[in-house]
Amino acid sequence: MIEIQAPGPDAAQQGASGHGTATPGKPFHSQRLTDRFRRFRLSLPWHAEDWERPVPGPEGLRRDLIGVSIAMVLSALMLEFLRGFAFGDGDYGNPWVQHLLQACIFVPLVFRRRFPVAVMLACSGIFLAVGVAVPLVSQTLGFQAAYFASLYSAVAWARNRRILWLGVTVVVAAMFLWIIFGLTVSSGMDEIMRSFGVTEGEIYGMFPPLTSYSLYTFMVNGAYFGGAIMFGMSSWRSAHQREQLAELAFQLEAQSVDLARKAVIEERLRIARELHDVVAHHISVIGVQAAAARRVMVKKPEAAAGALQTIEASSRDAVAEMRSLLGVLRSSDAQNPDEPAQRRPEPGIDDLPALFEDYRANGLAIAFSQVEEEPGLLASLPAPLALSVYRTIQESLANVRRHSTAAGAVVALRTGTSPMPDGEPQRWVEVETVDDGRPRPGTAGSGYGLRGIAERAVLHGGMTDIGPRDVGGWRVRVRFRVR
Template sequence: MARENTGAEPVWQRWRRPPPTPRQQRNDVLLALVVLAGAAFTVVVVNSMGVLAFGKAPSLGEQLLLGAAVTAPLAVRRRYPLVTLIAVGVLFIVVQARQIGDNFVPSIALFLAIYSTGAWERNRTVARWARVGVIAAMFVWLGVGLVELLLNPAPDFPGASGPLNPVLATVLYGLGFNVMFFLAAYFFGEMAWLSARRQAELKYRAEQLRRSQEENTRGAIVAERLRIARELHDVVAHHVSVMGIQAGAARRVLDSDRELARTALDTVEETARTAITELRGLLGVLRAEPTGTRAEPEEPATSHAASPGLDDLPDLVERTRSASLDAAFAVYGEAYPVSEGVALSVYRVVQEALTNVVKHAAARSVEVRLRYLGTGVEVEITDDGRGPSGPGRRQGSGLGLVGMRERVAVHGGELETGARRSGGYRVRATFPEPTRRQQVSGDDVP
């Protein structure tokens, strides 16, 4: 496997080809047996015809033995490519020195040895110089043969009719054939190694892509879980808190003021219905089809919009009011349309702030102010209860504040929370509206 550099990019120049698999090793043994059988066959046939490569040859047994020796190292050509190259190179020269009848199969063995070193030797520097050394040795051996040819009396070349001298033509043919032979062995071995490296790189990239996709999927799942948890917290916590306060008020005045108790219980009932409606809407969104269509609620007659907005703020504040808590709502500035996402986030921020007032602040009054500014909307919730660290104030889980910050941050807004100098607590959230900001900037241009 490729290593990683500081740029997180694989250093494929340092890649090392993994050892051959057991199946590849078995195939090498099979190839060596096939080449060995071919060597034995050609030696027998050539000797039987009397067409010997060098005009004379040792005994048939010695030829078969040398043919077997030069092809046997191919059985480990991928496992030990360098050893195979050296062994085949030395034995090839021995075979030529002994002038066995066949030179074709030993040449095939030498070609495979050079190719295998280029394709499988893990140390690329050793692979390069070993092949260069063997090829150079072969050309030296070829040069020795050509020198002997030139020093000895020129043999007869019956039928020679070309424009070149027969000896010169023989020298040029030998050089040209060997150059092409060794270059081909070197080139194809190098290309096999590069192909294996590219395949390994593609597998590495594919694995990286798969892991990246898994990370993205896990991230999307976590984000969706957080969104669902935030929605459930906003819907359930607020309504349950309001129902608890109203139920407690009804219990306290049940014997002394039945009308006030009835009013409180009506508020509990209405709040419960609202909570159920919002939960149905949320579940409808979760059951939505990929095309964006939402599953129909089981009771269409009682279903409401899944996403409350700014128009629902008065009802939200009114439901918070109780015998022990006075709630007021006010709007400042000229109202204008805002995006559904901003409207829902404003509603949820107010809902969470009111929930904290009901559960933790022990306040007597709370006021919600909605301001339509030139570049966006601002909502402010203030109460006269205990501060966040005031004596006797119950500590929450902190999820509500985190949820408010996340909602505001999504729209590029700002959230301010903290105790007031005059007592109580304040939550102020600002939501910019890009459309309004562009309109205001356009109006300022003369």
């Protein structure tokens, strides 16, 4: 708490009045005060104050002890300087007692972060006691700064915010009641006016001397206590935000690890789909050619040799594609992570003619039609979408070969644009494979192929229509969105 007294040697005679020398404070910009008060007011809801600031460990206590010791030594030195020119000839007790009284307010500050509210109350009691006994000691800069630190630390470090505000209310009310009591004592006021050289009835400013002194004292002390509270709230709020940011960083790190793990899983699932489609295609070709070779092995050795050559080529292609896909999995465990995995280019729209020729060479008649809304649209499809189109057709034809009695299939590839609910047109590419056969007995599959087709459609925001036709046969129709 700050009180005002005129400078000069006569200040030594004011001990009995309970008023001390002035301790000028730093001026505050009005806008800064307004902003700090607004942030202070917004930080008061109890849901925000349920957070408890962590107590510093032994290292923090050691730093507090060192800091308080340095401040105590500097304050003792300043007290000696002040005694040389401000205490005058008045009897203010033994100098050692003065230093001891000043040191009393510094000792509790060692525990200001462990027991903030208790330290604030203890320092408030010491401040009042010293202010009554030796007012000039209580008004030294070091003593005032120590009490400011106790108020600031209580607001910045208190874990129980309800007890804090109760304690702050009691302390502030007690301090201002003490000021009011000092201002209302007539003898004390007379001495204060005489110390400023003001005689009764003289007015030098806009307000009478007593009114001016009272308002000035209240404003200075309001800035003193208000500044300690606002700076403390700013520190508490900053610590809260730092902990929230630390928690957020931890969550982001955990999420990044989880996303990386999910990315690996999704890549493995994608590779599993690719492997299924590759194996299904080549195994179906190998099965057909093996059956044909077995039937003509004796009567037509040349035809059997051709079938075996087809089996050999198809098996080599299957192994090559499997190695290409599995190279991605091996690359994550490679000793040299900078060495890229050796992969073949993923098939796309341009590879469909070769796929159809493979099936035609193995006895499945393929009729293919392609309709583009705009010329060159299919050639400009993104690589992932073109791969999904290729794999969908490949899996559909493999199913016809394995599970149907059909001698042929019709494949249609179309593009178009459809209006969306929001009015924006949506471009799409559609694949349709139909046959007129019946289910082949004893060839029930696992369903993974159709599930892979559905997953590809979902991946590209599309839709599927898979099932038997009313006129006989089977239809696989998938529409992908073109993003």
